[in-house]
Amino acid sequence: MTHLSIGFLGFGKMATAIFQGSSSFLKEKGISVYATDKYTANIERNNINFLSIEELLNTVDIVLLAIKPQQLNELADTLRSVSWEKKCLVSILAGKTLDNFHQLLENCPHLIRVMPNTAAQFNESMTVISHSSNTDTHYLDFVTDLFSCVGKVMHVDDDRMNFCTSLCGSGPAFFYALADSLVHLSTERGFSEKEARELVNQLCKGVASTLDSSSDSVSTLIQSICSPNGTTERGLATLHGSQIPDLWKAVFIDAEKRAKELSNSD
Numbered sequence: 001m002t003h004l005s006i007g008f009l010g011f012g013k014m015a016t017a018i019f020q021g022s023s024s025f026l027k028e029k030g031i032s033v034y035a036t037d038k039y040t041a042n043i044e045r046n047n048i049n050f051l052s053i054e055e056l057l058n059t060v061d062i063v064l065l066a067i068k069p070q071q072l073n074e075l076a077d078t079l080r081s082v083s084w085e086k087k088c089l090v091s092i093l094a095g096k097t098l099d100n101f102h103q104l105l106e107n108c109p110h111l112i113r114v115m116p117n118t119a120a121q122f123n124e125s126m127t128v129i130s131h132s133s134n135t136d137t138h139y140l141d142f143v144t145d146l147f148s149c150v151g152k153v154m155h156v157d158d159d160r161m162n163f164c165t166s167l168c169g170s171g172p173a174f175f176y177a178l179a180d181s182l183v184h185l186s187t188e189r190g191f192s193e194k195e196a197r198e199l200v201n202q203l204c205k206g207v208a209s210t211l212d213s214s215s216d217s218v219s220t221l222i223q224s225i226c227s228p229n230g231t232t233e234r235g236l237a238t239l240h241g242s243q244i245p246d247l248w249k250a251v252f253i254d255a256e257k258r259a260k261e262l263s264n265s266d
């Protein structure tokens, strides 16, 4: 199958980021794009065909489900009314496992679960993908290519997706929380908001580039900044003395637990 069609069901922040990042790819490949009218007010409307939810579900080859996990229940009957044998369901819903969808939908062989993050809007998402064993490779290849347009892609087993949801999906917010503390501290030291953002932004960019480019381990990178009894060593002593590394892990573990709860809730 060369020309597929894709329908976005839910067109909020993530769907918008995915669509904007991949629109050239979709156009180049001649992929028809569909969405439901009500939910696309803020995006460039060229190249999108608007249909009702029912029409969209019956028209497209690939349904990209991008509603909130808590909204799945209200769409359950509509999703059940579709014949899925020759379609692929792609879900980006936090916590909703492949098993959840197998229970929800009878005979849905082509099922892909994706967890991107909001850096997709700048083509820097870390996206993880799992899929059911029956999923046809042409769907999987297409979805892999689609999400490669908005960053990097890694394939994982579904039982690691909740952790990846915490690490990659929620992770940016946890890094922003650190950045936010540093912006506040900088303004307390007399920098304007704009200057503080510039200082913190470039710091984060330099760290990300170094992590990406260097072959050294993270602990070697840390050690390379330390000199005996220097400023870095003093800061690291406070970091370890107050168990911040364990607290950081707890943040991600709690987010992972919430993903598991979402998989068990309606």
Ligand SMILES: NC(=O)c1ccc[n+]([C@@H]2O[C@H](COP(=O)([O-])OP(=O)(O)OC[C@H]3O[C@@H](n4cnc5c(N)ncnc54)[C@H](OP(=O)(O)O)[C@@H]3O)[C@@H](O)[C@H]2O)c1
Residues within 6 Å of the ligand: 009, 010, 011, 012, 013, 014, 015, 036, 039, 053, 066, 067, 068, 069, 071, 074, 075, 092, 093, 094, 115, 116, 117, 118, 169, 170
């Ligand atoms: N945001 C992230 O960082 C992130 C990262 C990875 C994965 N995700 C996952 O992505 C999904 C969407 O998140 P989001 O941040 O994009 O949320 P969002 O901005 O609230 O988008 C959800 C969209 O779905 C629409 N919707 C709700 N019910 C619908 C229905 N019955 N039919 C059609 N559209 C419907 C909503 O419209 P209304 O506003 O009118 O209800 C809204 O536009 C979530 O499941 C989340 O777990 C999010």
